[in-house]
Amino acid sequence: MTAGGRPAEPEVIWSRPQRAGRGPRPAHSRESIAAEAVRIADAEGIEAVSMRRVAAGIGAGTMSLYNYVPRKEELYELMVDAVSGEYEFTAPTGDWRADLLALARQTRALMHRHPWLPRLLSPVYGFSPNALRYLEHSLECLAPLDVPDAEKLELVAAVNGTVATYVAGELALAERARALPWSEDEEQGVRTAWLGSRLASGEYPRLAAAVSGTGPVPGAGLDMAAVFDRSVSRLLGAWGT
Amino acid sequence: MTAGGRPAEPEVIWSRPQRAGRGPRPAHSRESIAAEAVRIADAEGIEAVSMRRVAAGIGAGTMSLYNYVPRKEELYELMVDAVSGEYEFTAPTGDWRADLLALARQTRALMHRHPWLPRLLSPVYGFSPNALRYLEHSLECLAPLDVPDAEKLELVAAVNGTVATYVAGELALAERARALPWSEDEEQGVRTAWLGSRLASGEYPRLAAAVSGTGPVPGAGLDMAAVFDRSVSRLLGAWGT
DNA sequence: TCTTAGTTACGTACGCCGTACGTAATGGGG
DNA sequence: CCCCATTACGTACGGCGTACGTAACTAAGA
Numbered sequence: 323m324t325a326g327g328r329p330a331e332p333e334v335i336w337s338r339p340q341r342a343g344r345g346p347r348p349a350h351s352r353e354s355i356a357a358e359a360v361r362i363a364d365a366e367g368i369e370a371v372s373m374r375r376v377a378a379g380i381g382a383g384t385m386s387l388y389n390y391v392p393r394k395e396e397l398y399e400l401m402v403d404a405v406s407g408e409y410e411f412t413a414p415t416g417d418w419r420a421d422l423l424a425l426a427r428q429t430r431a432l433m434h435r436h437p438w439l440p441r442l443l444s445p446v447y448g449f450s451p452n453a454l455r456y457l458e459h460s461l462e463c464l465a466p467l468d469v470p471d472a473e474k475l476e477l478v479a480a481v482n483g484t485v486a487t488y489v490a491g492e493l494a495l496a497e498r499a500r501a502l503p504w505s506e507d508e509e510q511g512v513r514t515a516w517l518g519s520r521l522a523s524g525e526y527p528r529l530a531a532a533v534s535g536t537g538p539v540p541g542a543g544l545d546m547a548a549v550f551d552r553s554v555s556r557l558l559g560a561w562g563t
Numbered sequence: 564m565t566a567g568g569r570p571a572e573p574e575v576i577w578s579r580p581q582r583a584g585r586g587p588r589p590a591h592s593r594e595s596i597a598a599e600a601v602r603i604a605d606a607e608g609i610e611a612v613s614m615r616r617v618a619a620g621i622g623a624g625t626m627s628l629y630n631y632v633p634r635k636e637e638l639y640e641l642m643v644d645a646v647s648g649e650y651e652f653t654a655p656t657g658d659w660r661a662d663l664l665a666l667a668r669q670t671r672a673l674m675h676r677h678p679w680l681p682r683l684l685s686p687v688y689g690f691s692p693n694a695l696r697y698l699e700h701s702l703e704c705l706a707p708l709d710v711p712d713a714e715k716l717e718l719v720a721a722v723n724g725t726v727a728t729y730v731a732g733e734l735a736l737a738e739r740a741r742a743l744p745w746s747e748d749e750e751q752g753v754r755t756a757w758l759g760s761r762l763a764s765g766e767y768p769r770l771a772a773a774v775s776g777t778g779p780v781p782g783a784g785l786d787m788a789a790v791f792d793r794s795v796s797r798l799l800g801a802w803g804t
Numbered sequence: 805t806c807t808t809a810g811t812t813a814c815g816t817a818c819g820c821c822g823t824a825c826g827t828a829a830t831g832g833g834g
Numbered sequence: 835c836c837c838c839a840t841t842a843c844g845t846a847c848g849g850c851g852t853a854c855g856t857a858a859c860t861a862a863g864a
Binding site: 331332333334336337393395440441444448449451454455457458461462465471472474475476479480482483484486487488490491494498501502504508509511512513515516517519520525526527528529531532549553556557559560561 | 572573574575577578634636681682685689690692695696698699702703706712713715716717720721723724725727728729731732735739742743745749750752753754756757758760761766767768769770772773790793794797798800801802
């Protein structure tokens, strides 16, 4: 242990007790810290989340935060778990495909509310309390499906992968524009112009054909929710009967 | 334009000429810059890639790099495009599912060679030259498939999403351990212990059942390449006839 | 009850980071 | 041939994550 009680050994933040027996009672909690970080990320983007900002936001000194969160990466884990608690699980209907589609829609809505979520999901890869609740509920929904349990987890992973990539694509343009000094329209403009000039070169005839008719970028006149439903449903159709 | 000739307007880096007509001939190239950044990221992780490191690596002053790369984000675009050039496209066989599976395997191998790639893919969302080559080749492979072109692009996106998420999961443990002062085994140990203790609580009966038998973390005794092939094949099976 | 050891709080400091800006050198287009 | 766009790059600013040291606090053990 270092002087400040911060361990230099591997650990999972969830297995640490919030309150140790000995010293003064902690003035803050993981929940309030996570909530503040989520608030900042929602309002100003994930790059605005710093240990200093979060500490200041809850009215603590910068280094006090390290009593609750050993590293910034753990702060990310807290954030992901916090928003994962926004799922509303309803009882399985017996139609596992409908249930999983409903879950996927919730995930998409969650990511639209918290656009930084897709970028944090892959580095984290943890089994946080709310992630476990999510997995357990998914398996409940999959009870009618007659495949080995291990494959059910594969199915859940596949759906989540598709959802994450799909929504990341949806959000990419807006997120990039928000982090740069120009607008989403300008960003889309220069990218469309560039793509148009390349396609006009004739080097990519099939791509040019595929892009003509629809816009080159997601969201250009398409009903994204419908496309989303179709993509997820198609994936779900590959399992089972 | 600022004094240094660095534009503050939206632009796509690929539409900038490498050499302007006027001044001294540039001492470096986008290719060598991208190669150096890739070298650093491969050896020490993406977090070791900084403008200073890359500039020093090619023997340039830090701020000289900004004559070639207007922002760090554009450096990431160069990196993604550079490794995208490692694809080896072979003529379509007529069996589009086999062709796309082969492409997906190449993507997986690419991501294993460059473990930072999955994390850079979503923020970038660009149509770099090599990305266009990739898309064009994918559409060539999909010529035998009788669905609208727009859906073919959806299929390619779905496959890439699945691949990216799958490989990101494969790599997460090792990548996280590399960025922290302890080993991958220690990392896996504490996470497995935590998961075990939660599952033993009885709150997640279905998850506990699914996890018993196989290891809780990917790669615990499984043939990951086979699981990968199965996942991608299943997805491909959802399209077409 | 009193000590004491573990814990919380937090100020200071170090070595990084991205990049704005100013200046000197360079060499092709008019 | 000369002008000026362009390259090269040093300096500097404000921010970052976090190591470390110290003071205040409180529950557990004597």
